[in-house]
Amino acid sequence: MNLQKNLLNTLFGLLVVSTAPVYATAISNAQSSFLWDASSINGNPVNNQFFLVDAETSLFNDTLDQGNQQGDAFDTYLEQSGVNVSAASGYDGIADAYIASTSSNSDTSDNLPASAEAFTSIYIPFQADASEQASVSIFYDLFASAEALLAGESSLAIAALAVSLLDDGFNNIEFGLSDELIANAQNSADFPNAIQDSLNYTFSGLTDGDSYFIAIDTSALSTTAANAVPEPGALLLVMMSLVVVAGAGLDKRRFTPIFNHL
Secondary structure, three states: OHHHHHHHHHHHHHHHHHOOOOOOEEEEEEEEEEOHHHOEEOOEEOOHHHOEEEEEEEEEOOOOEEEEEEEOOOOOEEEEEEOOEEEEEEEEOOOOEEEEEEEEEEEOOOOOOEEEEEEEEEEEEEEOOOOOEEEEEEEEEEEEEEEEOOOOOEEEEEEEEEEEEEEOOOOEEEEEEEEEEEEEEOOEEEEEEEEEEEEEEEEEOOOOOOEEEEEEEEEEEEEEEOOOOOOOHHHHHHHHHHHHHHHHOOOHHHHHHHHHOO
């Protein structure tokens, strides 16, 4: 009986250790970039010194739920970070581009999903000419990456860009074109995904001499979640313990505490 008891105690200790969660990690990254120096309106290069910029970031995880925004100046830049999450928006002086960039990761110690959002809106002023049109050429990059390799994990990354026409009061007149890139992973990896392209669109019906804005909206979203995953060896130990318990002739009350620790 002492041998059986010692064996049960050993198996119980192994069960407690082996059923501790594996601290897996889900990862998500997204970025949308507007390459201003390769873009034009009616064939004329745009000048970012005249841009109006709104930058916005939001972060969410177990300990924070916060957002921030700022704008107006052409070199507006906003960056926030917290445990497992980060976001940046506005003018990136190193890349000389306007970006919305997010990153998120989750491990099994997280109780809630982690997510980050970033938005950059660029307003390009111009005056309509006798053509009463605005032919816009926009160059941009999109990037999205998602990784969630183990059971219980999930990861999503979205990068997007949209172009629209506004009047001088910032009221939307016409929505032009948009593009987006999505990476989605669940027990898998979906990376890297990238787009380098241009949007070409002509807005018509403008009034000669009137002032307008071309609005370029870049956005990025990263969100991740991970749940505790038992070690594979735990199931084998459970079977071994059941065999020992059955051999010892123990009743249900003797092995219930073991399952309370699984």
